[in-house]
Amino acid sequence: MAINLIPQETKPKASILNLSKKLKKIAVISMITLIFSLTILIGSILILDYRIKKGKSGQDNLLAQIKALELTEKKLYLIKDRVDNYNKLTSVKGTKEEIQMLSEIYQNLGGVGEVEETSLDTDKLNITFILPDSKILTRLLATMVVRDYKSLEMAGFTLDRNSGYKVKFVIAK
Template sequence: MARINLLPQELKPKGYVLKLSKTLNKLALISIAILLAAAFVFLGSFIFFSQQTKASLGRQESLKSEIRALEATEQKLILVKDRIQKIGKVLNVENTTEELGVLKQIVEILPEGVSFNSVGISDSSVELEVTAPNLLSIGQFFLSIVNSQGFQKVTVTGFSYKLETGYVVGLIFF
């Protein structure tokens, strides 16, 4: 069928306006295509990052459960370490029988009136602090130590007088 234009020729759009209209129409179509492509890219990015976030949260939860399991293991290791230390102390006590013999020897030569304030037993020595009411008792104690000849070395670590208790002497027996 033939196209019939009922408008007068003066009202007909000029050529450059028709050309501009076609160009703007093409630009609009290209813009819509770019907009749709950008929307698809953004939607794809959103879905991708959403999946990555879910995966990260899953890994985070698994790491938290591993940490809880390792905390329990760490607690068990601390208990084992504590037990090993206690076993070491018991084994050291077994090795201090010689020092206990030294302490027994000291008790046997202790004169009347001289008493222990404190006793410390280590691997190689016996440290003690004795109290005596007068210098005569201290002298007898020192004389007993010299006469016993059962000690390799004796070191006096302190000598003082307290009005309430008397003379206080600190000694280390090796």
């Protein structure tokens, strides 16, 4: 048997000892709950951070694909516009004949002259040639006169010492 020299009056009461035990249990449970909650919170933050980084890299990848597709779209739009313009041009009555006529005239020049400007209206064709010398001008005039036009008008004729003759025709269809 142990000898207790502490007076009995200073000994804590049983209710205080029970309260102390309950508070210790509550403190231990609170610490375990706090540690568990912090673990879940840190895990959630890490998982969300991973998902954000993965989403950001996916977004960057999609933006790069969109940039590449934008260039393709621009090219396709230009091609579509050219096709539409060609279809508009060839749908006008007699346009194919004028295009064929221009091709023949240019071939008769032997590739020496240059077509500076052409415009096609519903009833007129305006065409401007730049020719380096008078022999080619003579050949062009001979080609133009032989054709069966409603009217052929020489709307302009200039001589530039550097580029040669500049001749503008207005042809009625």
